[in-house]
Amino acid sequence: LSRGPYQPGAAVLEVQHLSLHSAQGVKLLDELNFQVRAGEIVAVAGVSGNGQSELLEVLAGMRLPSSGDILYQGQPLPFKGRRDADGLPAVYRTLGIAHAPEDRMREGLVKANSVALNTLLGHQNDRIFKSGWLLNPQAILAHAKKLIAEFDVRPTDPHLRVGLLSGGNQQKVVLAREIAAQPALILIGQPTRGVDIGSIETIHRRLLALRDAGIAIVLVSVELEEIRVLADRILVMCGGKITGELAAGDFDTTRIGLLMGGVTP
Numbered sequence: 143l144s145r146g147p148y149q150p151g152a153a154v155l156e157v158q159h160l161s162l163h164s165a166q167g168v169k170l171l172d173e174l175n176f177q178v179r180a181g182e183i184v185a186v187a188g189v190s191g192n193g194q195s196e197l198l199e200v201l202a203g204m205r206l207p208s209s210g211d212i213l214y215q216g217q218p219l220p221f222k223g224r225r226d227a228d229g230l231p232a233v234y235r236t237l238g239i240a241h242a243p244e245d246r247m248r249e250g251l252v253k254a255n256s257v258a259l260n261t262l263l264g265h266q267n268d269r270i271f272k273s274g275w276l277l278n279p280q281a282i283l284a285h286a287k288k289l290i291a292e293f294d295v296r297p298t299d300p301h302l303r304v305g306l307l308s309g310g311n312q313q314k315v316v317l318a319r320e321i322a323a324q325p326a327l328i329l330i331g332q333p334t335r336g337v338d339i340g341s342i343e344t345i346h347r348r349l350l351a352l353r354d355a356g357i358a359i360v361l362v363s364v365e366l367e368e369i370r371v372l373a374d375r376i377l378v379m380c381g382g383k384i385t386g387e388l389a390a391g392d393f394d395t396t397r398i399g400l401l402m403g404g405v406t407p
Contacts, residue, residue, distance in 0.1 A: 143343070143346055143347060143350060143371060144350075145350045145353070145354065146353075146354040148181075148182065148374050148390075149181060150179035150180060150181050150182040150374070151179055151180035151181050151356060152179060152180055153177045153178070153179050153213075153216075154178055154179060154180050154214065154215060154326055154327050154358035155177060155178040155201070155212070155213070155214055155327055155358060155360070156177045156211075156212070156213040157174050157175060157176050157177070157201075157210070157211075157212055158175055158210055158211040158212070158213070159173050159174075159175060159209065159210040159211065160173070160174040160175070160197075160200065160207050160209070160210035160211070160212065161173055161174070161207065161208050161209045161210055162193075162196055162200060162205065162207050162208050162382075163208045169382055170193055170196045170382050171193050171196055171197060171200070171207070171382045172193075172381070172382040172383045173210075173383070174197065174210070174383075174384055175384070176377055176384065176387070178327070178358045178359070178360055179358060180326070180356045180357070180358050181353060181354070181355075181356045181357070181358070182353060182358065182359070182374040182375065183349065183350075183353050183359040183361055183372050183373050183374050183375075184358075184359070184360055184361070184373065184374065184375045184376075184377060185361045185362075185363060185369040185372060185373035185375070185376050185377070186360065186361065186362045186363075186376075186377050186378075186379060187363070187364075187366065187369055187376055187377070187378045187379070187398055187401075187402065188364075188378060188379035188380060188402050189364070189380075189402050190364055192379045192380050192381055192382065192402075193379050193381070193382035193383075194331075194362045194379055195244060195331065195362070196382075197362070197379075198241070198243070198244065198329055198331050198360070198362055200212075201239075201241075201329050201360065202231055202234060202239070202241040202243070202329050203219075203221065203227055203230035203231040203233065203234040203239075204227055204230070204231055205227055206221055206224060206226065206227050206230075207221070214237060214239065214327065215238075215326065219234065219237075220233060231264070232264065235264060235265070235323065238323075238324075238325045238326040238327065239325060239326075239327045239329065240320035240321065240323055240325035240327070240328045240329065241320065241328075241329045241330075242313075242316050242317055242320050242328070242329070242330040242331065242333065243316075243331055244331030244332045244335070244362065246312055246313055246316050247305075247312070250263075250316040251263070251304050251305075251312060251315065251316060252304070253303065253304055253305030254303060254305060255303065255304060256300060256301050256302065256303060256304065257286060257290065257295065257299070257300050257301070257302055257303075257304050257307070257315055258282055258283055258285075258286035258300040258301065259282070260304045260315050260316075260319065261282075261285060261286045261289050261300075261315060261318065261319050261322075262282055262285065262286075262319070263319060264319075265319070265323060270285070271285070283300060285322075286300040287300055289315075289318040289319070289322055290318075292318065293314045293315075293317065293318040293344075293348075294314070294344065295307070295311050295314045295315055295318065296308075296311055308338065308341075309335075309336035309337050309338070309341075310337040310338045310340070310341025310342075310344075310345075311341070313333065313334070313337050313341065313345065314341065314344070314345070317330075317333070317345065317348065321348070321352065325357065326357065326358060327357070327358045327359075327360070328352065328357055328358070328359045328360070329360045330349070330359065330360070330361050330362070331362040331363075332362065332363055332364065333345050333349065333361065333363065333368075334346075334363075334365070334368060346368070346371060346372060349361070349372055350372065353374070361373065366395055366398065369393075370390075370393050373390055373393075374389075374390050375387060375388070375389055375390065376388045376389075376390070376393065376398070378398055378401035378402055379402075380401065380402055380403060380404040381404060383404075385401045385402075385404055385406065386398075386401040386406065
């Protein structure tokens with residue numbers, strides 16, 4: 143896969159001393175510090191269950207951190223002083239933060255709804271989809287057809303229930319919706335899980351094109367080959383901590399494997 147030169151810009155996301163505890167007091171994230179700049183893909187590697195999912199949820203506004211700061215384009219994200227995360231993901235979306243969750247069927251799509259309705263999920267209050275106080279069916283349909291063509295979603299029927307699509311085409315719907323909002327930061331979990339080979343390449347090309355266009359991307363994946371192909375920098379997590387960071391040119395499966403086990407090589 144072709145990619146442009148690595149020329150990262152200003153920091154889009156800065157995570158400072160971020161920690162998260164479960165309701166039972168278990169530490170899920172432990173003093174995380176990192177940044178993501180415009181025009182780079184930062185991949186988070188690790189064995190499932192070591193805090194990667196929780197990190198994405200906190201960054202997307204689905205969970206409130208226990209302590210620490212998150213700066214987006216130099217400004218603190220507005221989670222402090224809240225008692226819960228209700229409504230916070232919608233606030234983050236308006237700021238330009240897109241989120242393609244790890245579990246697309248549970249968190250990214252409404253499988254009983256049409257492809258068209260799923261292309262505006264979370265963006266249904268945007269003015270382009272409204273006619274007065276009501277949704278505008280013509281605008282929604284035109285938007286869906288445009289994304290279906292642009293992302294090669296098959297079948298091409300916008301009225302089809304999204305639950306009937308293949309895993310790869312469901313993921314294309316999620317990515318199309320999030321990318322169409324023209325975000326500055328994309329948070330994406332397991333982008334090719336349960337996806338056919340042809341769709342994997344399509345998704346990878348799309349992510350690299352976004353990176354080349356100056357978008358900041360946080361990628362969580364358990365697939366080391368996917369990380370090798372996409373990442374500019376790699377953060378390795380174990381037990382809720384970042385145990386190491388590697389540049390793309392230093393990619394080494396043995397070293398990453400040791401860091402995933404909490405061993406510093």
